[in-house]
Amino acid sequence: MDVSLIIFPGANCDKDTSLAIKHITGKHPKHVWYKETTLPKSDLVILPGGFSHGDYLRSGAIAAKAPIIKDLIKKSADGIYVLGICNGFQILTECGLLQGSLIKNNSLKFVSRNVRLRVIRNDTIFTSNFKENEDVNMPIAHHDGNFYIDDNSLKKIEEEGRVAFRYIENNAKHSPYNPNGSLNDIAGVYNDNFKILGLMPHPERAIDKITGGDHGAKIFESMFHSLSQ
Amino acid sequence: MIKVTVYITLKKDVLDPQGKAIHVALNNMGFDKINGVRQGKLIEINLDTKDFDEAKEQVKKMSEQLLTNPIIEDFTIELE
Numbered sequence: 001m002d003v004s005l006i007i008f009p010g011a012n013c014d015k016d017t018s019l020a021i022k023h024i025t026g027k028h029p030k031h032v033w034y035k036e037t038t039l040p041k042s043d044l045v046i047l048p049g050g051f052s053h054g055d056y057l058r059s060g061a062i063a064a065k066a067p068i069i070k071d072l073i074k075k076s077a078d079g080i081y082v083l084g085i086c087n088g089f090q091i092l093t094e095c096g097l098l099q100g101s102l103i104k105n106n107s108l109k110f111v112s113r114n115v116r117l118r119v120i121r122n123d124t125i126f127t128s129n130f131k132e133n134e135d136v137n138m139p140i141a142h143h144d145g146n147f148y149i150d151d152n153s154l155k156k157i158e159e160e161g162r163v164a165f166r167y168i169e170n171n172a173k174h175s176p177y178n179p180n181g182s183l184n185d186i187a188g189v190y191n192d193n194f195k196i197l198g199l200m201p202h203p204e205r206a207i208d209k210i211t212g213g214d215h216g217a218k219i220f221e222s223m224f225h226s227l228s229q
Numbered sequence: 230m231i232k233v234t235v236y237i238t239l240k241k242d243v244l245d246p247q248g249k250a251i252h253v254a255l256n257n258m259g260f261d262k263i264n265g266v267r268q269g270k271l272i273e274i275n276l277d278t279k280d281f282d283e284a285k286e287q288v289k290k291m292s293e294q295l296l297t298n299p300i301i302e303d304f305t306i307e308l309e
Contacts, residue, residue, distance in 0.1 A: 058298055065295060094298065101300040108246050148243060148301060181244070 001227040003029035004042040006072070008063045013049035013085065013204060020204040021046075024220040025228075034066040043227045044081040045072060047088025049141075049202060059102065059144040060090030069095050081125060081227070082196040083219075086142055089188070089198030098191055098198045099157065100149035105142070106181030112141040114212070115179055115201060116170035117187055120163050124194045125226035127164070129218045135168060136215035138201035140179055140187075145200040147182035147189070154183055164188035164197055231276045231284040234307040235292055238269040243301045272296055281308055 003021050007014050014031070021029045030040050034052075039045060052063035063069070069091070076082050076097055084092040092098040105111055114137050119130040130136070149157065157163060165188035167178045178185045180200070188199030203216030239245050245267050252266040274291070276284045285306060292304045 057296070061295065061298065093300075101298055103243065103301055104246055106244065106246050108250055150242070150300070181246075 001025060001044065001224055002040070002042045004032050004039055004045045005029040006032050006034060006039075006045065006047050006068055008034045008050065008052035008066065008087075008091075010052045010054055011048050011050035011087070013087075013202065016202075017046055017048045017085065017204040020207045020217070020220050023207055024217065024224050032068060034063065034068050037067045037071060039068065039071050039075055039080075042075075042080060044083065044223060045075075047082070047084040047091050048204075049086030049088060052087055052091065055087075055144070058090075058094065060087060060092075060094040063087075063091045064094035064096075073097060076196060079195065081223070083126065083223070084196075084198040085204065086140075086145075086200055086202060089200055090144065092196065092198045097196050098189060099153055100147055100189065102142075102144050102200070103146045103148050104144050105146050105179070107179075110141070110143040111145070111179045112139070113179070114139050115187070116168050116177065117165045117201060118168045119165060121161060124164075124190065124197070125223055126197045126219055127222055128226050129222040136218070137213050138203055138206045138216050139212070140201050142180070142200055145180040145182065147180075147186040147200075149183065157189060158184065160192065162190045162192070162194070164190055165199055165201065231278060231281060232309050233274045233276060233284055233288045234309075235272040235274065235288060235296055236269060236305045236307070237272065237292075237297050237302050238304070239267060240301055240303055284308055 018028050090102045119134045122130045122132045166185040169177050203219040206213045206216030247268040248266040297304045
């Protein structure tokens, strides 16, 4: 499995993500600087979390216009798999590869904590190692994670089963369980052919039991198993 | 040179928690006749042209392609 990781100025989860890939696949992904114009040969491209370009204008808006994104859009049309985590998710919505938008958390606060998530379907390359409707824990850390989309598009996303993860009730003291006000408690969505996934939680921060849990590792394991066959 | 101002506002249906926070703060300060507050953005662009039509056309493109996100925002352009 050839994995590329696009690095933007202000990214801060690139090393964790690289480590997660190494942890699962045995080798680091290729690091691609945002000013590059062509992606190396890749089965999967990951946009890591962080604060690309300082979140100026709108989170992900400036990164979405980077030269490398043009090539990403072109190659995703050819069937390459794409994963956007947190800021990567914001970039994917801003460049149009995913629908919707991630606006300010309804609390107006930066929220950094663990959330309980439901994995809605386990028949995509990103989730094949989960059980259907499995409930998992992953950390979030964002200010703009409030998934918004117009009513008709939301209905369509739901009908087409394109919700990947939802925030669900947990037993923790935190209230409310939906940390940011996302419509329908959406924490992650797919594009229309399920080859592109964006999610606000950080699976790369949940790959080892000794550092707070390993539920996130299953996303990397799913991708590795699906794409290595 | 033409100075162009782009006013960016959240679409009517998009919740504006910042506007709401301002509303509450103003109420707490004693301004009790407020019926609603919405927060937006203002961007000033100076263009090296004398052609108002060209300036408007250019800034419209900038607004659609980068300055705003059409899913959540509307914009108006003012030239001077």
